[in-house]
Amino acid sequence: MQSQCQIIASPLNYTGGKARLFPQIRPLFPDYINTFVDLFCGGCNVGINTKAERYYYNDISEPLIGLYQTFLEVSEDELISDFDRIINSYNLSDSTKHTYEYYSCNSSEGLAAYNKSKFENIRDDFNALTQKDKYYYELFYMLIVFGFNNQIRFNKNGQFNLPVGKRDFNFKIRRKLSAFLKVLKKQKPVITNIHFNDYDMSHLNDDCFVYCDPPYLIATAAYNENGKWTEKEEYELLGLLDRLNAKKLRFALSNVLSHKGKENKLLKRWTEKNRYKVHHLNFGYTNSNYHTKDKVNLSDEVLIVNY
Ligand SMILES: C[S@@+](CC[C@H](N)C(=O)[O-])C[C@H]1O[C@@H](n2cnc3c(N)ncnc32)[C@H](O)[C@@H]1O
Numbered sequence: 001m002q003s004q005c006q007i008i009a010s011p012l013n014y015t016g017g018k019a020r021l022f023p024q025i026r027p028l029f030p031d032y033i034n035t036f037v038d039l040f041c042g043g044c045n046v047g048i049n050t051k052a053e054r055y056y057y058n059d060i061s062e063p064l065i066g067l068y069q070t071f072l073e074v075s076e077d078e079l080i081s082d083f084d085r086i087i088n089s090y091n092l093s094d095s096t097k098h099t100y101e102y103y104s105c106n107s108s109e110g111l112a113a114y115n116k117s118k119f120e121n122i123r124d125d126f127n128a129l130t131q132k133d134k135y136y137y138e139l140f141y142m143l144i145v146f147g148f149n150n151q152i153r154f155n156k157n158g159q160f161n162l163p164v165g166k167r168d169f170n171f172k173i174r175r176k177l178s179a180f181l182k183v184l185k186k187q188k189p190v191i192t193n194i195h196f197n198d199y200d201m202s203h204l205n206d207d208c209f210v211y212c213d214p215p216y217l218i219a220t221a222a223y224n225e226n227g228k229w230t231e232k233e234e235y236e237l238l239g240l241l242d243r244l245n246a247k248k249l250r251f252a253l254s255n256v257l258s259h260k261g262k263e264n265k266l267l268k269r270w271t272e273k274n275r276y277k278v279h280h281l282n283f284g285y286t287n288s289n290y291h292t293k294d295k296v297n298l299s300d301e302v303l304i305v306n307y
Pocket of ligand 1 (some may be wrong): 014015016039040041043044059060194197215216222229298
């Protein structure tokens with residue numbers, strides 16, 4: 001079992017991120033992991049908190065992977081001074097220097113009213129960039145930090161299209177970024193940007209561990225709004241996990257067996273057929289609703305493992 005210590009939360013505040021759930025997941029991981037593969041790394045909440053000798057991160061989102069490459073290649077000091085320069089040049093709020101009152105805002109409404117037009121200027125400039133260089137990914141991170149609920153969403157034409165959010169590059173997110181960068185740089189992960197189906201597993205041997213946290217078939221998130229995760233992808237992933245199992249490679253799959261009254265029957269049947277072990281995690285099971293009639297809103301969050 002991996003030991004308990006403080007969790008580093010992703011500085012992307014990633015939708016569907018496992019930061020809150022990770023304390024329950026970590027004890028279920030193998031004791032010793034030589035090579036850790038996170039096939040759907042998203043905000044990297046899992047890998048950044050997992051002890052291994054080598055790390056492989058993958059995600060289908062190109063800007064996300066480009067951002068991590070930039071995090072790896074550029075020093076922390078340079079990143080922070082570039083972010084501060086962007087914030088100054090666009091005249092965005094800086095709550096590390098001034099109070100909300102200074103910006104004629106209050107904490108509950110946040111800084112959206114002050115930042116709206118400035119954020120739209122960054123977004124327009126970002127969407128007009130043709131070269132995906134360091135500056136592109138730095139602007140992208142600023143869009144996440146100043147954007148709505150820190151989410152990432154692009155339209156069909158590849159244009160970032162979320163509105164401004166309530167917060168800025170405040171002390172809390174700076175602290176998260178700094179802690180994350182330090183670990184990421186130490187880990188020196190191999191980072192790839194491919195569809196999970198095209199991922200080359202041939203280099204993996206029996207002290208590897210493959211973690212999968214795909215979009216959930218029965219729940220929606222911004223990265224799955226265009227219905228990119230369907231039964232087809234679900235079957236393909238389960239097939240891949242079966243192939244790993246046949247090669248005696250360990251895997252763990254995060255998912256929900258039921259969510260808001262819906263059931264993932266396909267996943268349930270597959271788990272039972274292969275006798276994989278299902279760990280039920282109590283995410284969302286607050287005392288207030290567990291014993292009430294509100295069961296329909298509960299999620300059966302699980303970690304399915306083959307070891
Ligand atoms: C639930 S999120 C992962 C969150 C992550 N575990 C964390 O804690 O931050 C699922 C991720 O799968 C990625 N994804 C969706 N389809 C994919 C595919 N076909 N191949 C690889 N990654 C994919 C999405 O971009 C998204 O980042």
